[in-house]
Amino acid sequence: MRATLDDLLRQCPTGTLALPAFTCYNLEQAVAVIQAAESADRALCLLLAEKAFRGRAGEMLAATLVTLADRAHVPTCVQLDHVADLETMHKALDIGVTALMADGSKLTLQANTELVAQAVTLAERYDASVEAELGRIEGDEDQATGSMAGTMTNPAQAASFVKQTGAHALAIAIGNVHGTYTSPPILDWQRLDDIRATTSTHITLHGASGLKEGDLKKAITHGVVKININTELRRTFFETLTTATPVHAKGWNLLELSHSLTTAVRETAADLLSEAFSG
Ligand SMILES: [Zn+2]
Numbered sequence: 001m002r003a004t005l006d007d008l009l010r011q012c013p014t015g016t017l018a019l020p021a022f023t024c025y026n027l028e029q030a031v032a033v034i035q036a037a038e039s040a041d042r043a044l045c046l047l048l049a050e051k052a053f054r055g056r057a058g059e060m061l062a063a064t065l066v067t068l069a070d071r072a073h074v075p076t077c078v079q080l081d082h083v084a085d086l087e088t089m090h091k092a093l094d095i096g097v098t099a100l101m102a103d104g105s106k107l108t109l110q111a112n113t114e115l116v117a118q119a120v121t122l123a124e125r126y127d128a129s130v131e132a133e134l135g136r137i138e139g140d141e142d143q144a145t146g147s148m149a150g151t152m153t154n155p156a157q158a159a160s161f162v163k164q165t166g167a168h169a170l171a172i173a174i175g176n177v178h179g180t181y182t183s184p185p186i187l188d189w190q191r192l193d194d195i196r197a198t199t200s201t202h203i204t205l206h207g208a209s210g211l212k213e214g215d216l217k218k219a220i221t222h223g224v225v226k227i228n229i230n231t232e233l234r235r236t237f238f239e240t241l242t243t244a245t246p247v248h249a250k251g252w253n254l255l256e257l258s259h260s261l262t263t264a265v266r267e268t269a270a271d272l273l274s275e276a277f278s279g
Contacts, residue, residue, distance in 0.1 A: 001069075001070065001072065001073075001074075001076065002069040002070050002072075002075075002076060002077070002078070002096070002098055003043065003069075003075035003077050003098065004077055004098045004099060004127060004128060004129045004130075004171065005019075005045060005077045005079060005098060005099035005129035005131065005168060006048045006099075006129040006169075006202075007075070007077075008045065008075055008077055008170040009125045009129075009168070009202040009225050009226060011043070011075075011171060012043075012188050012202075012225045013046075014223055014225055015220065015221060015223060015279060016220070016278065017220065017225075017277060017278050018216075018219075018220045018224055018225050018226055018227045018277045018278075018279075019043060019044065019119065019225060019226040019227070019229065019256075019277075020033075020037065020042065020044050020045065020226045020227065020229065020269075020272065020273060020276075021044070021045035021047050021079065021204075021229065022044065022045070022046065022225055022230070022233055022269060023046060023047040023048075023049055023081065023201070023228070023229075023230035023233065024047065024048070024065060024233075024235075024236075025049065025052050025073065025257075026047050026061075026063075027070055027115070027260055028069050028237070028261040028262045028265060029233055029237065029265050030046060030064065030065055031276050032109040032233075032261075032264075032265035032269055033046070033233070033265070033266070033269045034046075034068055034072045034074075034076065034261045034269075035110075035262075036075050036148050036266045036269035036270040037072070037074050037076070037269070037273065038072065038073045039270060040270065040273045040274065041074065042074060042257075042273055042277070043074050043075040043076065043077075043160050044072075044074065044076055044077075045077045045078075045079055045099070045226065046060065046065045046068070046069060046076060046077070046078045046079070046220075047079050047228060047230070048062055048065055048078060048079065048080050048081060048092070048097065048100070048113075048119060049081050049082070049230075050080065050082050050083045050088070052159075052183065053083075053092060053189055054088070054123055054177045054217050055078060059091070059095060059127060059235040062078070062092055062095045062097060063095050063096070065078045065097075066078050066096035066097065066226050066248065067100055069098075070210075070244055073136060077098045077099050077125060077129075078096070078097045078098055078099070079097060079099035079100065079101060079131070079222035080097050080099070080101065081101045081103065081135075081228075082101050082103040082265050083100060083101065083103060084102070084103050084104060084106070084107075084115065084165055086115075086118055086119065086122060089102065089119055089122060089123070092121060093123065093125075093128055094124040096130065097125075098126075098128050098129065099122055099123075099128055099129045099130070099131065100119055100128065100129075100131070101130075101131045101132075101133070101171070102115055102116045102119035102130050102131070102132055102167075103132075103133050103269055104116055104132070104133070105133040105134070105135065105136045105137065105173075106136070108228065109157065110235060111136070112132070112133075113117070113161060113164050114162075114269040116121075116130060116132040116161075116165035116166075117120045117147075117164060117165045117166060118223065119132075120165060120166040120167060120168075121166075124207060125214075128168050129168040130165075130166075130169075130210070131167065131168065131169040131171055131204060131226075132161070132165055132167035132169070132170055132171065133169070133170075133171040133206075134153045134154070134157060134158060134164075134170060134171075134172065134173075135152050135153035135154065135162050135172060135173030135207050136175060137171065137176060137178055137207055138177045138178065138271045139177040139178030139180075139207060140177040143247075144234065145208055151173060151261050152173050152175070152188060152191060153170075153172040153173045153174065153191065153195060154204070155191060155195045155197070156198070158170065158195045158198050158199045158201075159198040159199045162199045162201045166200065166238070167201065168201070169178045169201060169202040169203070169204050169225075169226065170195075170199070170201050170202070170203055170204065170214075171204045171206050172188075172191075172195055172203055172204070172205065173191065174187050174192050174204060175188050175190040176205060176206060176207040176208070176211065177207045178206060178207045178211070178230075179207070179209070179210075179231060180210050180231055181210045185210065185211060185215070187211070187218075187219070188216055189222060192219070192222050192223070192224070193222060193264040196222070196223045202225050202226065203223055203225060203226075204224065204225065204227070204228070204242070205219050205224045205225050205227050207228070208227045208228060208276070209229055209230060209231030209232050210231070213275060213277070215274045215278065216277075217258065217279050218279075220277070220278065220279035221279040227276065227277060229276070232246075232268055232272065233268060233269065236264050236265050236268040237264070237265055239255075239264075240260055240261050240264035240265075244256075244257055244260035244261065244264075248260065249277045
């Protein structure tokens with residue numbers, strides 16, 4: 001059943017579990033992560049990358065994710081990820097997404113605050129939720145490029161930012177990046193604790209791919225309640241495509257190829273659900 005991000009995060013026991021959020025670029029990935037979540041009896045978030053939404057089939061992909069969320073046997077939210085303009089947000093809300101990631105991290109603090117506040121006003125008309133970003137998580141969400149950590153979240157700004165914007169969740173930069181890491185990441189745990197000390201909003205972690213398993217558990221113990229994962233699912237998809245294509249090429253059997261891809265991604269998601277989203 002479709003759910004809002006805010007509802008799912010409220011139900012997430014802080015310090016013990018985090019909501020799994022998986023980026024889905026196609027039907028195979030989306031079906032796979034939903035099946036994994038249903039098997040684990042866990043709520044989940046389907047992430048729709050902004051570039052995917054802007055692509056030729058973007059609106060159909062959004063509608064597909066919304067339909068899959070409606071049909072899922074576990075509470076499922078659909079979130080348009082990292083979007084910085086209100087028109088795109090509006091379009092996605094009209095299709096039925098239940099959350100936005102209003103990303104003003106490239107803007108000044110004042111402009112970021114205004115963008116998120118406007119996104120919250122817009123989303124509330126649809127009973128949808130808004131996640132914001134304070135500081136800057138570097139890297140590319142859609143391809144594995146190595147990145148160094150960006151501007152860290154300033155704990156002194158977090159409380160007023162959340163209060164002024166009305167954001168339902170806050171993505172933090174504490175040494176995490178999107179994609180892959182150019183050097184082993186060192187997360188600033190004290191900064192996370194300081195952010196949590198100033199605001200009671202839900203804290204989310206992006207760029208979890210490449211972090212040590214222990215780091216994810218530690219992040220949850222320190223209060224992170226949503227973790228975004230993308231790279232692992234894409235890696236599995238491509239590796240399976242490489243091995244399964246020659247097997248199913250005889251007769252061009254798309255059904256079997258699709259089945260192989262869904263099965264492989266489901267197994268990766270199931271492994272992550274059993275290992276990465278509990279403290
Ligand atoms: Zn992200």
